[in-house]
Amino acid sequence: MSAGEMSVSVSAASAPASTAAHVRFSAVVLRVARYQARDVLRSRWLAVYGVFFLAVTEGLLRFAGGDARAILSIASIVLYVVPLVTIAFATVYLYSAREFIELLLAQPVDRRRLFFGLYLGLSVPLVSALLIGVCAPFVVHGFDDPTQRAMLAALLGAGAALTMIFTGVAFCIALWCEDRLKGLGFAIGVWMLCAIVYDGLVMAVVAAFADYPLERVMLALTLTNPVDLARVTLLLQLDVSALMGYTGAVFQQFLGGAVGTLVAAGALSLWIAAPVALGLRAFRRKDF
Amino acid sequence: MIEARGLRKRFGAGEVLRGVDLSIARGRVTAIVGPNGAGKTTFIKSVLGLARPDSGTLTFDGAKIGDDHAYRARIGYMPQLARFPEHMTGAELIHLLRNLRGGASVNEELVAEFGIEGELRKQLRVLSGGTRQKVNAIAAFLFSPELYVLDEPTAGLDPVSSGILKARIRRERANGRTVLLTSHIMSEVEELTDDVIYLTDGVVRYSGALDHLKTAMGETNLERAIARLMLREAAA
Numbered sequence: 118m119s120a121g122e123m124s125v126s127v128s129a130a131s132a133p134a135s136t137a138a139h140v141r142f143s144a145v146v147l148r149v150a151r152y153q154a155r156d157v158l159r160s161r162w163l164a165v166y167g168v169f170f171l172a173v174t175e176g177l178l179r180f181a182g183g184d185a186r187a188i189l190s191i192a193s194i195v196l197y198v199v200p201l202v203t204i205a206f207a208t209v210y211l212y213s214a215r216e217f218i219e220l221l222l223a224q225p226v227d228r229r230r231l232f233f234g235l236y237l238g239l240s241v242p243l244v245s246a247l248l249i250g251v252c253a254p255f256v257v258h259g260f261d262d263p264t265q266r267a268m269l270a271a272l273l274g275a276g277a278a279l280t281m282i283f284t285g286v287a288f289c290i291a292l293w294c295e296d297r298l299k300g301l302g303f304a305i306g307v308w309m310l311c312a313i314v315y316d317g318l319v320m321a322v323v324a325a326f327a328d329y330p331l332e333r334v335m336l337a338l339t340l341t342n343p344v345d346l347a348r349v350t351l352l353l354q355l356d357v358s359a360l361m362g363y364t365g366a367v368f369q370q371f372l373g374g375a376v377g378t379l380v381a382a383g384a385l386s387l388w389i390a391a392p393v394a395l396g397l398r399a400f401r402r403k404d405f
Numbered sequence: 406m407i408e409a410r411g412l413r414k415r416f417g418a419g420e421v422l423r424g425v426d427l428s429i430a431r432g433r434v435t436a437i438v439g440p441n442g443a444g445k446t447t448f449i450k451s452v453l454g455l456a457r458p459d460s461g462t463l464t465f466d467g468a469k470i471g472d473d474h475a476y477r478a479r480i481g482y483m484p485q486l487a488r489f490p491e492h493m494t495g496a497e498l499i500h501l502l503r504n505l506r507g508g509a510s511v512n513e514e515l516v517a518e519f520g521i522e523g524e525l526r527k528q529l530r531v532l533s534g535g536t537r538q539k540v541n542a543i544a545a546f547l548f549s550p551e552l553y554v555l556d557e558p559t560a561g562l563d564p565v566s567s568g569i570l571k572a573r574i575r576r577e578r579a580n581g582r583t584v585l586l587t588s589h590i591m592s593e594v595e596e597l598t599d600d601v602i603y604l605t606d607g608v609v610r611y612s613g614a615l616d617h618l619k620t621a622m623g624e625t626n627l628e629r630a631i632a633r634l635m636l637r638e639a640a641a
Contacts, residue, residue, distance in 0.1 A: 145505065152493065152501040159492035159528070216488040220544065223453045223554075224505045225478035404416070404456035 145226055149234025150241065157210065157242040166202055166243070170195075170250025178254050188268045189355065191251060195272060196348050199247060199279045201308045207239050207287030208304040212297040219405045232288075232400045236393065240284040244277045251276070271354035275347040278385050282343045283308075285392025292399040311344040323363055332367045339364040339381075343388040350381040406431040406552060406583050407452060412461035414447055414607075421447045422458065423607035429600075434574065434584040436594040436615075438631065439604035445587045446485060448604070449556055452585070453482055465552075478506060483545035485556040487537040495525035495532075495540045502544055511547045518569050519543070534561050542570055546577075553577060555586040559593060571597060591628040603631060610638060 157163055174191055181187040211218075214235075221231055255269060286307060294300040319338060323331065339345050349365045368377045412425040421444045429435045437445045450456040451463055454470055454477065463470045470476070489498060503511055516522055519539045524532055529540065538561045545553060553574070559567040574584055574597055588594050594601065594615075601618055603611040611618055611634060615627065622630040 148501065148504040152497055152504075153490065155497065156490040156493045213488070214490060216484055216486050217490055219450075219455055219484055220482065220489075220502075221505070222455050223477060223480070223482035223484075224502060225474050225476070226505050227472075227474045404414075405450065 142230055145230040146234045146237065149221065149226075149231060150237035153235060153238025154242050157239060158245075162206060163242055163246050166206070167246035167250040169198070170247055171253055174251050175254040178258055184255075184260065184262065184265050185268065188265065188272060192272050192275070192351055192355070195247070195251075195276045196279070196344060196351075197312055199276050200283045200312060200344055201305075203243055203280050203283035204287050204290075204304045204308050205301070206243065207284045208291055208301055209297075210239060211235075211287060211291035212300060215405075222405055228401045229397065232397050236284065236288065236396070239287075240281050243280045243284065247276045247280065248273055268355050271351055275351040275385075278389060279343065279347050281389045282385075282392060285389065285396055288396035289392055289399060292396060292403055311342050315342045315345060319363060332370070335364045335367045339368065340384050343385065346381055346385050346388065350378060350385060353378045353381065406466060407585070408462075408464045409448070409451075410462045412448070412451065412458045412463055414444075414451065414456060414458045416447075421607050422451075422461075424461070425604070425607065425609055427602055427609050427612050429583065429585055431583050432578070432581050433599040434578050434586070434597050435600040435602060436598040437585070437587045437602045437604055438589075438591070438594060443604045444607040445604055446556060449554055449585070449587065452554060453477065453480065478509070478548075479551045481545040481548060481550040481553050483541055483553070483555045483558055485560070487534070487541035487561070489529040489537065489540070491530035492528050494528055495521075495543075498529070498540065498544065499525070499547065502547060506548060509548050512549050513543070513547070515543045515546045515569075515573060518573070519566060535563055535566065538562055539566060542573075546573060549582075551582060553582060553584045553586070555584065557587055557589065559588070559590065591626075591631065595627045601627070603634060605635075605638070610634060 170191075173194055174187070177187040177190050178184065181190055218231075218235065222228065251269075251273060260266065260269075287304060290300050290303050290307070294303060319335070322334065322338070326334075339349055345364055349368050352365050353369060368381065407427075407429040409425050409427050412422050413420065414422040421442075425444070425448060437448065439445055447456055451458050452465070452470065454474065465476050465479075468476065493501075499511070503509060516525065519542075521536060521539055521543075524536050525540070529537060532540070542555075542558060545555060555574075558570055558574070562570060571593070574586075578584060584597075586597070598615055600613060601611065601615045602609060603618075618634070619625060619627065619630045622633040624630040624633060
């Protein structure tokens with residue numbers, strides 16, 4: 118932080134003579150996002166989150182025997198941990214920021230801008246912690262193989278997408294549910310549904326309808342779960358069928374590598390957009 | 406400055422505002438008093454556009470309060486609870502608010518009056534509740550707005566700070582500003598306000614000059630005047 122920002126006394130002359138109504142959309146979004154991101158970045162939990170990835174990546178790079186295997190192990194950890202930490206952290210943060218959000222809403226700013234500012238202010242630090250935690254050990258160890266670079270990029274992309282998705286889901290929960298304990302319960306429930314219950318459901322469907330062609334059903338099922346979708350996108354990219362599981366194998370068999378990746382990535386983008394759109398709608402209509 | 410006609414608001418099962426009619430005059434200090442859950446905060450939030458009434462009209466300087474947010478540049482709001490992001494500093498909060506108002510010029514007299522320049526450099530989580538409440542007050546008085554909306558402004562402040570804030574409110578009134586506040590402290594209301602609005606169960610029971618209420622009830626003290634008003638309501 119610069120000394121200029123620390124000092125409270127600011128001369129009016131240094132500021133442009135624009136009124137709030139004329140402040141550009143992106144300007145408001147970025148201002149809110151910047152201050153909020155700064156707050157989030159100072160949180161101890163975010164540091165723990167970043168250090169966790171740092172330690173896991175460093176450990177796996179040293180002991181997993183080969184960068185490719187390390188990336189696969191990191192991927193499976195990212196697919197579990199990122200949704201859980203994102204949804205829990207974001208939900209708790211939003212409940213505790215309730216009064217702050219009210220204060221911001223009482224300023225001459227429209228709700229759309231405020232929403233996107235808050236969304237970025239929360240998701241960008243979470244993505245940064247993941248990126249820095251995973252990338253730093255790779256940078257230190259040196260890392261030249263282009264295929265592995267592509268694998269790492271795919272992993273970070275999937276992690277970033279999951280962060281954006283579950284931050285959006287956290288907004289929906291915090292805006293719909295007034296009770297913070299209930300909201301946190303919902304958040305954990307959503308994660309369990311996506312990360313654990315879903316796998317059991319797939320197994321049950323496969324076992325129960327083993328005699329029927331299930332490919333299309335499985336394809337549809339994957340599209341309903343962002344975590345599975347991220348997993349499939351990632352594994353299609355990494356090209357390791359052994360880890361693809363049932364739905365991943367179906368994806369590859371039906372859509373092939375390139376098309377499959379495209380469809381999965383497209384569906385993942387829709388998954389980012391949907392909670393954001395729903396959250397924005399709730400934010401604009403809510404009585405605070 | 407503010408006119409409400411037949412304002413209704415329902416939250417879940419309960420109706421919080423049940424046809425509120427009132428007007429708040431420019432250049433005066435108006436206090437909304439009433440028991441907990443009477444609808445004071447909901448009314449204030451409606452004025453700020455935080456909550457939207459189900460029916461009725463609410464105007465600010467003749468313009469209906471709706472989706473246009475520009476009118477809020479003319480309002481300074483001090484919420485009831487001073488809870489801020491934990492790791493933000495008071496100075497950052499002030500900067501953010503200033504940024505959101507397009508770099509409007511700021512009046513920081515209250516910072517000096519409270520003597521908390523040093524505290525503003527600390528993260529808000531390490532500040533005491535009282536100091537946070539001072540930051541809350543500073544945020545409301547920063548932009549010399551036309552209308553101050555203060556929800557229990559002196560709650561949690563020590564007597565000295567409370568006195569500073571009350572002096573500030575009186576000075577703003579002398580400068581022609583309008584103040585709308587809520588309070589549970591009747592002596593404070595008596596000290597500060599010109600007009601009183603008494604709200605219970607989402608309905609306005611009295612709205613008018615403070616002195617008029619006291620003479621009408623035959624009391625010299627606001628607390629007793631309101632008690633008498635409540636008894637009359639109960640008997641009716």
